[in-house]
Amino acid sequence: MNYLVHSILSNGEDEHLGNLIGDFVRGNIKTLKFSDGIKEGIILHRKIDSFSNSNCFFMKSRRKLKKYGHYSGVIIDIFYDHILAKNWEKFSKTDLYSYTQNIYFLLEKNREILPERFLPAFRYMKSRNSLYNYQNIDFIEDVLHGVSSRFKRKNNIYESVEELEKYYYCFESDFFCFFKDMQVYLNRKMEAE
16 A cells, blocks of 8 residues: 555665565465565565554554554555655655656566556556655545445545544654654664675
């Protein structure tokens, strides 16, 4: 769900690709039929997810969404991608439009190795220019409606845009602290390897 956060934390094409498809790949990393670089990206994806689930700022954001239960993590992923897109120039020298077009190009170029389960998400992402449009709250509302409809259990995920607007600066502050913590965590991991 948080493709931009995962993407900006990647290095190199293969790692980038693995990190983007990480939610759609299951199993032991050693048995996967991908290049070593793509496997490194999948490992990175898993590290990011693991870190997020235990980070105090991520948890602080989730607490604002208690009424959404276990869906709150998915919602925060989307909110954080929105905040990253909205503040993109603070995190990247490449403009957001060019950056997102490069992601679509990378995915298209490697379409034959993309997991089957990822293809509908990719088609949607590309056709709606989702990664670029994440900066718009109206688009986030559409995304939340789409996510809501994918779950079998009845839910009200789409209503969470109200909390995004109500607590915007709190979510933004949480994200900035979370992202800084994430960068420190990943740098330490890389140094230890």
